[in-house]
Amino acid sequence: MSVADRSTFKRRLDSLGVTVTEGPENECAELIDEAAGDPAVGVALDAGSLPERVETDPTTAELRAAHTGVTDAELGVAAYGSVAIEADRAGTEPVSLFVDRHVVVLREADLVPDMPDAFEWLGPKARGESADVVFATGPSATADMGGLVHGAHGPKEVHVVLLREDGADAADSEVSADE
Amino acid sequence: MSSDATKGDRIRELMATEGDAVAENTRGFNEGRIESTGRLDGYEELKADARDIKEDAIGRLPELIERVRESVEANGGTVYVADDAADANRYITELTAEECDADRLVKSKSMTSEEIEVNEALEAEGVEVVETDLGEWVLQLADEAPSHIVAPAIHKSREGISELFAERFDLDDPPETAEELTMFARERLGELVEDADVGMTGANFIAADSGTMLLVTSEGNARKSVTATDTHVAVAGVEKIVPTVEEFAPFVELIGRSGTGQDVTSYISTLTPPVDSPVPDFQADDEPLADGSGDDRDFHLVLIDNGRMAMREDEQLKETLYCIRCSACSNACGNFQSVGGHAFGGETYSGGIATGWEAGIEGLDTAAEFNDLCTGCSRCVPACPVDIDIPWINTVVRDRINRGEADPSQTDWMFEELVPDEEPAGLDLSTRIVGNYETLAKLGSLTAPVANRLTDAGPVRAIVERVAGIDRRRDLPEFASEPLVDWFEARGGAAVPRDEAAREAVLYPDTATNYVDVDRGKAAVRALEALDVHVRVPDLPGSGRPPLSQGMIATAESAAEDVYAGLAAHVDADRDVVVIEPSDLAMFRSEYEKFLPEASHERLAEASYDVMEYVFGLLENGGDPAALRAPAEGTGPVAAGKRVAYHPHCQGRTIGVSEHATAVMEALGYDVRVSDTECCGMAGSFGYKEDYYELSMDVGEPIREQFGDTDRTVVAAGTSCTEQIDALLGDAPMHPVELVAPRE
Ligand code: SF4
Numbered sequence: 001m002s003v004a005d006r007s008t009f010k011r012r013l014d015s016l017g018v019t020v021t022e023g024p025e026n027e028c029a030e031l032i033d034e035a036a037g038d039p040a041v042g043v044a045l046d047a048g049s050l051p052e053r054v055e056t057d058p059t060t061a062e063l064r065a066a067h068t069g070v071t072d073a074e075l076g077v078a079a080y081g082s083v084a085i086e087a088d089r090a091g092t093e094p095v096s097l098f099v100d101r102h103v104v105v106l107r108e109a110d111l112v113p114d115m116p117d118a119f120e121w122l123g124p125k126a127r128g129e130s131a132d133v134v135f136a137t138g139p140s141a142t143a144d145m146g147g148l149v150h151g152a153h154g155p156k157e158v159h160v161v162l163l164r165e166d167g168a169d170a171a172d173s174e175v176s177a178d179e
Numbered sequence: 180m181s182s183d184a185t186k187g188d189r190i191r192e193l194m195a196t197e198g199d200a201v202a203e204n205t206r207g208f209n210e211g212r213i214e215s216t217g218r219l220d221g222y223e224e225l226k227a228d229a230r231d232i233k234e235d236a237i238g239r240l241p242e243l244i245e246r247v248r249e250s251v252e253a254n255g256g257t258v259y260v261a262d263d264a265a266d267a268n269r270y271i272t273e274l275t276a277e278e279c280d281a282d283r284l285v286k287s288k289s290m291t292s293e294e295i296e297v298n299e300a301l302e303a304e305g306v307e308v309v310e311t312d313l314g315e316w317v318l319q320l321a322d323e324a325p326s327h328i329v330a331p332a333i334h335k336s337r338e339g340i341s342e343l344f345a346e347r348f349d350l351d352d353p354p355e356t357a358e359e360l361t362m363f364a365r366e367r368l369g370e371l372v373e374d375a376d377v378g379m380t381g382a383n384f385i386a387a388d389s390g391t392m393l394l395v396t397s398e399g400n401a402r403k404s405v406t407a408t409d410t411h412v413a414v415a416g417v418e419k420i421v422p423t424v425e426e427f428a429p430f431v432e433l434i435g436r437s438g439t440g441q442d443v444t445s446y447i448s449t450l451t452p453p454v455d456s457p458v459p460d461f462q463a464d465d466e467p468l469a470d471g472s473g474d475d476r477d478f479h480l481v482l483i484d485n486g487r488m489a490m491r492e493d494e495q496l497k498e499t500l501y502c503i504r505c506s507a508c509s510n511a512c513g514n515f516q517s518v519g520g521h522a523f524g525g526e527t528y529s530g531g532i533a534t535g536w537e538a539g540i541e542g543l544d545t546a547a548e549f550n551d552l553c554t555g556c557s558r559c560v561p562a563c564p565v566d567i568d569i570p571w572i573n574t575v576v577r578d579r580i581n582r583g584e585a586d587p588s589q590t591d592w593m594f595e596e597l598v599p600d601e602e603p604a605g606l607d608l609s610t611r612i613v614g615n616y617e618t619l620a621k622l623g624s625l626t627a628p629v630a631n632r633l634t635d636a637g638p639v640r641a642i643v644e645r646v647a648g649i650d651r652r653r654d655l656p657e658f659a660s661e662p663l664v665d666w667f668e669a670r671g672g673a674a675v676p677r678d679e680a681a682r683e684a685v686l687y688p689d690t691a692t693n694y695v696d697v698d699r700g701k702a703a704v705r706a707l708e709a710l711d712v713h714v715r716v717p718d719l720p721g722s723g724r725p726p727l728s729q730g731m732i733a734t735a736e737s738a739a740e741d742v743y744a745g746l747a748a749h750v751d752a753d754r755d756v757v758v759i760e761p762s763d764l765a766m767f768r769s770e771y772e773k774f775l776p777e778a779s780h781e782r783l784a785e786a787s788y789d790v791m792e793y794v795f796g797l798l799e800n801g802g803d804p805a806a807l808r809a810p811a812e813g814t815g816p817v818a819a820g821k822r823v824a825y826h827p828h829c830q831g832r833t834i835g836v837s838e839h840a841t842a843v844m845e846a847l848g849y850d851v852r853v854s855d856t857e858c859c860g861m862a863g864s865f866g867y868k869e870d871y872y873e874l875s876m877d878v879g880e881p882i883r884e885q886f887g888d889t890d891r892t893v894v895a896a897g898t899s900c901t902e903q904i905d906a907l908l909g910d911a912p913m914h915p916v917e918l919v920a921p922r923e
Contacts, residue, residue: 058467063459089473098459119431137444144332149358153400154445
């Protein structure tokens with residue numbers, strides 16, 4: 001991940017109407033708490049923790065009633081503002097999909113510059129353990145009803161929580177935000 | 180011509196009912212494509228990569244199908260290769276209705292499933308099918324067919340959808356705005372998805388190495404259809420296979436940009452099913468979601484042949500299999516913008532490439548119903564992400580239709596002598612007349628005063644319309660009594676002697692310039708001589724463009740050989756070949772590749788220039804612009820100022836010679852506004868045909884909107900464009916070379 005990738009990624013997310021907040025891993029729960037609506041369901045994260053109020057082992061009824069779903073992303077693609085969501089036994093796919101707002105947590109270290117990088121990551125994974133990954137770019141959208149509308153079937157809003165790498169300081173992100 | 184009359188009526192009706200909605204959407208997509216691909220670094224390289232991947236994959240398809248089978252089975256899924264639609268439907272209905280005992284199947288958008296008509300097959304077995312893509316759902320409710328391969332309901336207006344919902348769901352206060360309509364559909368469909376039993380998707384690409392399939396979607400309905408059901412059936416043509424996952428990348432970058440102008444769609448799903456996600460149980464919904472139910476998922480990949488393996492063996496149709504169904508060729512097409520896929524399409528597919536798909540899948544008869552609507556303007560060619568020569572596929576199919584449908588009993592003795600030996604007897608009359616334009620032009624020129632008076636006479640026009648299908652509202656070309664070649668000889672040949680010349684050039688006397696618009700030929704001679712070129716205007720045969728446009732490939736091929744025979748000695752002597760008519764230059768540079776030995780084609784293509792490209796090159800190499808005509812010297816229309824409106828020729832744009840005219844005019848001090856319309860709609864003979872007159876005028880309408888009240892001097896390079904713009908603006912434009920050439 002380079003500073004340039006991060007700034008490209010944020011610029012792309014902004015143009016897609018996706019909001020972003022950034023912070024170190026130990027502030028993860030706080031950042032999610034600010035971004036998530038109520039009620040919220042989620043899947044345990046690889047890095048960082050979830051706020052108490054996010055139900056991590058929801059029933060289908062709780063999923064259906066949830067406003068927000070919180071999940072990890074495995075990868076971010078800077079040039080497109082895409083996040084890679086991997087389906088798993090814990091229910092990352094339904095939690096990211098059957099909700100109005102998807103809050104997605106991505107580590108900056110998992111940001112790659114462009115599409116070919118993403119598919120080089122996916123290839124060995126797909127040939128090995130088998131992979132089910134959706135590259136999600138912005139909210140669900142349709143233009144079939146006579147105008148662009150967000151939230152056709154999937155989430156109407158997306159928020160990205162970007163977890164800074166250890167050692168990367170706040171000043172760094174200020175610089176990139178100015179670009 | 181009775182079946183054709185119906186065709187004309189149908190086109191006029193669709194233009195009136197659906198044309199506006201289709202035009203607005205497709206033009207928006209087309210502009211989006213230009214913008215989005217323009218921002219993409221390495222666009223041309225990505226297209227070349229995509230093309231290579233497809234060529235490689237189709238080349239070793241049988242082997243890749245076996246790889247897919249192994250990979251999917253190793254993952255725990257099943258692969259079924261169906262020979263045809265009936266075979267696929269039998270497998271799918273047995274699985275769904277019998278094995279799964281399903282009541283409802285939810286579907287995401289898939290053209291291949293439309294092709295096999297699986298909905299009807301499932302419903303006959305008592306399975307309810309719900310299309311979950313919003314556009315497809317609207318069409319399912321309305322019982323209509325898609326009008327576009329990517330955005331199936333673009334022909335429907337927002338108001339129309341609102342009325343449809345009101346009627347189907349008995350609503351007093353139906354949703355009206357796009358937002359309200361979408362939320363209404365989201366809710367209804369959400370409920371239907373919750374207790375569905377089987378999920379069906381298509382697949383945009385399938386990687387043989389891992390059995391991973393890729394789905395390009397925006398709404399999230401494919402994700403839901405897969406996640407909410409424990410049985411996933413994917414239906415895909417065998418041509419969707421690529422060797423590896425890494426080879427998905429260029430397609431992901433190209434498909435959305437080429438289609439609707441989105442850099443990437445909201446969701447690119449890469450699934451290696453069966454997927455791990457738990458199946459939400461919306462009936463017993465107080466159980467934990469993550470209950471391990473993902474382990475019971477079942478996956479079936481149904482690969483469809485349905486004519487594709489035979490297309491692969493067909494040298495000409497094979498290229499169709501590279502198509503990724505992005506819709507760029509539909510959106511870039513003037514005729515498609517005006518009529519949409521209900522006219523410009525077959526059983527399933529629409530747009531220019533549909534000719535290849537329908538000929539291969541359904542047969543020539545289906546392709547014959549709409550194949551005429553490709554005029555060969557070629558504007559789709561640079562738009563296609565896998566570089567398919569879409570007009571050529573249309574030409575080939577037209578040639579086969581000409582041959583296959585020829586009925587000797589209908590041979591019209593009167594015009595028999597006009598049909599060259601290479602073509603089957605019994606071609607329909609308007610095909611033959613256009614295909615033999617050169618012969619007609621020669622005759623017309625010989626008998627010019629009489630011929631011109633006759634062709635203008637009302638009763639004659641009525642007969643021409645009835646017998647040959649040529650619309651009487653069109654002006655017919657007026658033949659000149661002294662062809663360009665004769666004029667040049669009579670004036671004593673070249674004015675600039677060889678030993679004083681900067682260069683030597685052969686001005687190609689194309690049929691239109693030689694017999695009809697001789698003035699632009701004379702202007703070209705003056706412009707070149709003013710720049711010290713030793714010019715020759717030898718008698719040369721026609722390029723073969725008119726017969727090619729009618730699918731008369733053999734005739735066009737022998738024309739190519741004759742032209743090359745006539746030009747070879749000049750090319751050997753290092754003379755440049757200068758061409759006035761862009762559609763003829765496009766023949767030399769593009770189509771002749773198929774007709775001439777490689778070395779001959781290359782030599783001719785390299786030696787030939789568009790006349791304005793040539794003038795541009797002469798000025799770049801020290802030619803004196805003062806020798807040409809600057810705006811101030813103008814009289815007549817040019818005196819209105821130095822302001823020019825320029826409509827470049829469609830094929831000229833494709834081969835990259837349309838901008839030289841702009842550059843030359845600007846260098847001389849003209850203020851040039853270039854037409855935004857990519858093809859004027861006349862496209863050779865197309866606009867002359869009675870069935871297509873209104874369509875042709877509609878395609879050209881944006882030119883009238885842009886230049887209708889202009890006080891600028893209008894110039895255009897193509898003969899057809901000249902006739903069309905005359906009809907649209909009420910005044911014939913001149914060729915740019917007539918503007919810049921010194922006065923006589
Ligand atoms: S032929 Fe080319 S442009 Fe047309 S739909 Fe297929 S891939 Fe797209």
